[in-house]
Amino acid sequence: MSQKYPNKIALFDDDENILIALKLVVQKHYSKVSMFSVQEELLAALEAEEYDVLMMDMNYTKGEVSGAEGLSFLNELVAKFPSLSIVVMTAFSEINLAVESMKLGAKDFVKKPWENARLLKTLEQVVQLKSTTQELQKVKAVQRMDFVENAAELDFGMIGDSQVMRDLKATIAQVAETDANVLVLGENGTGKELVAKALHAASLRKEEAFVKIDLGTVHEQLFEAELFGAKKGAYTGLNADKEGRMILADKGTLFLDEIGNLSLPLQAKMLSVLQNREVIAVGDTKAKKIDVRLIAATNMPLEELLDGGKFRQDLLYRINTVEIVLPPLRNRREDIDDLLHFFKQKFIRKYKKEAIEFSPKAIDEARSYSWPGNVRELEHAVERAVVLAKDGVIYASDLVNAAKKEIYAGPGVLANLNLQEMEIALINEALKVHRGNMTKAAKDLGLTRAALYRRLEKYDL
Ligand SMILES: Nc1ncnc2c1ncn2[C@@H]1O[C@H](COP(=O)(O)OP(=O)(O)OP(=O)(O)O)[C@@H](O)[C@H]1O
Numbered sequence: 001m002s003q004k005y006p007n008k009i010a011l012f013d014d015d016e017n018i019l020i021a022l023k024l025v026v027q028k029h030y031s032k033v034s035m036f037s038v039q040e041e042l043l044a045a046l047e048a049e050e051y052d053v054l055m056m057d058m059n060y061t062k063g064e065v066s067g068a069e070g071l072s073f074l075n076e077l078v079a080k081f082p083s084l085s086i087v088v089m090t091a092f093s094e095i096n097l098a099v100e101s102m103k104l105g106a107k108d109f110v111k112k113p114w115e116n117a118r119l120l121k122t123l124e125q126v127v128q129l130k131s132t133t134q135e136l137q138k139v140k141a142v143q144r145m146d147f148v149e150n151a152a153e154l155d156f157g158m159i160g161d162s163q164v165m166r167d168l169k170a171t172i173a174q175v176a177e178t179d180a181n182v183l184v185l186g187e188n189g190t191g192k193e194l195v196a197k198a199l200h201a202a203s204l205r206k207e208e209a210f211v212k213i214d215l216g217t218v219h220e221q222l223f224e225a226e227l228f229g230a231k232k233g234a235y236t237g238l239n240a241d242k243e244g245r246m247i248l249a250d251k252g253t254l255f256l257d258e259i260g261n262l263s264l265p266l267q268a269k270m271l272s273v274l275q276n277r278e279v280i281a282v283g284d285t286k287a288k289k290i291d292v293r294l295i296a297a298t299n300m301p302l303e304e305l306l307d308g309g310k311f312r313q314d315l316l317y318r319i320n321t322v323e324i325v326l327p328p329l330r331n332r333r334e335d336i337d338d339l340l341h342f343f344k345q346k347f348i349r350k351y352k353k354e355a356i357e358f359s360p361k362a363i364d365e366a367r368s369y370s371w372p373g374n375v376r377e378l379e380h381a382v383e384r385a386v387v388l389a390k391d392g393v394i395y396a397s398d399l400v401n402a403a404k405k406e407i408y409a410g411p412g413v414l415a416n417l418n419l420q421e422m423e424i425a426l427i428n429e430a431l432k433v434h435r436g437n438m439t440k441a442a443k444d445l446g447l448t449r450a451a452l453y454r455r456l457e458k459y460d461l
Pocket residue numbers: 157158159160186187188189190191192193194195257299375376379
């Protein structure tokens with residue numbers, strides 16, 4: 001290295017001799033190197049100006065050997081300065097401490113006594129990694145904004161670079177221009193509607209209407225009037241002709257969501273409309289021709305849909321010329337990071353917030369969480385975390401734990417309906433979320449501290 005890197009490096013050790021020895025090695029290669037031996041001074045300096053890398057000794061307190069104090073200080077630094085890259089120094093025998101530090105968010109470690117060349121190599125790699133990540137993030141952020149604005153030309157506004165997502169985008173591009181009917185399958189919140197819109201936006205019908213009908217919410221008796229329209233006076237209270245939504249979709253795309261909810265009699269009606277490509281409004285005698293591209297979606301697996309004759313096979317064959325299956329988020333975890341950052345930026349803009357970062361632990365936990373509500377759950381979790389974020393950091397407890405808690409209390413997902421067992425489960429969950437903090441757990445549970453203690457005793461928790 002002949003030239004100096006323009007990066008700012010902070011060195012932290014309570015042994016001044018070590019600090020000086022370190023500085024002598026590092027300052028030849030970096031334009032600014034500062035030494036700190038007192039925690040408070042280091043914190044003040046990091047707050048006052050931005051450093052790129054901090055190299056810190058994990059056993060900085062004289063006589064302190066467990067490293068616990070070092071870990072807790074590291075934790076504080078990671079949370080307070082998420083964009084600072086931290087390299088820890090540990091004694092040769094303390095590989096566990098180095099591993100623990102990396103888990104908490106340190107970028108690398110150097111063993112003491114150190115070899116100069118190795119130490120500089122580590123530092124150089126960390127600095128380079130940091131600038132590459134920053135560059136990539138910038139490029140990606142710009143690209144993503146374009147995706148949203150130019151969905152059809154670019155990436156359909158669909159975030160995710162996993163193999164599954166790449167294949168999906170290729171399929172969309174391939175199928176969109178044909179007029180083939182498409183059936184989109186996937187759990188709730190996996191992005192089925194987004195796929196339907198992408199198909200429309202990339203199709204030759206993109207200038208025409210995209211009409212969504214949620215079959216889960218259309219009232220059985222109003223189905224025909226809603227879909228096919230109704231003539232004035234066809235039923236009490238109808239004082240003017242009512243345009244059916246299928247007519248609105250003429251020449252465009254009709255998106256039938258929750259197709260699995262359609263009753264058998266309505267399936268028969270739908271089938272005849274699709275076969276004849278015409279609808280008859282309620283109270284009318286004349287049929288109207290319609291030209292729609294049909295996209296249907298359901299969160300039921302196909303076998304379940306067909307199980308026990310709940311869904312007509314002939315209708316299925318009409319709507320599933322092409323099938324697109326969206327896997328749950330837990331099966332494409334590579335997309336989680338991209339989604340987290342995308343939604344964070346989206347909500348920072350929406351709520352006009354200053355820069356916000358995720359703590360490394362928040363990202364780690366988000367990567368391993370199962371996201372039963374898929375992308376929608378992740379989007380909501382990030383939105384809530386952005387709104388509530390303090391000091392520009394989203395912690396794991398604000399993101400994943402909060403999401404888990406919401407799911408836990410949500411309807412239809414309870415493991416069982418036994419009140420006592422649910423009470424125990426909720427108490428355990430609250431204690432976990434608040435890391436054993438009784439006051440906060442009690443508040444969340446809607447109990448006084450005393451009432452919580454009584455229950456802990458009662459259930460022997
Ligand atoms: N790959 C993705 N990139 C960006 N946003 C996504 C992605 N997938 C889903 N979303 C967003 O997640 C939310 C849920 O997606 P969408 O409504 O398309 O899911 P869905 O499968 O149709 O859900 P449901 O079955 O509950 O109707 C939407 O806000 C959508 O924009």
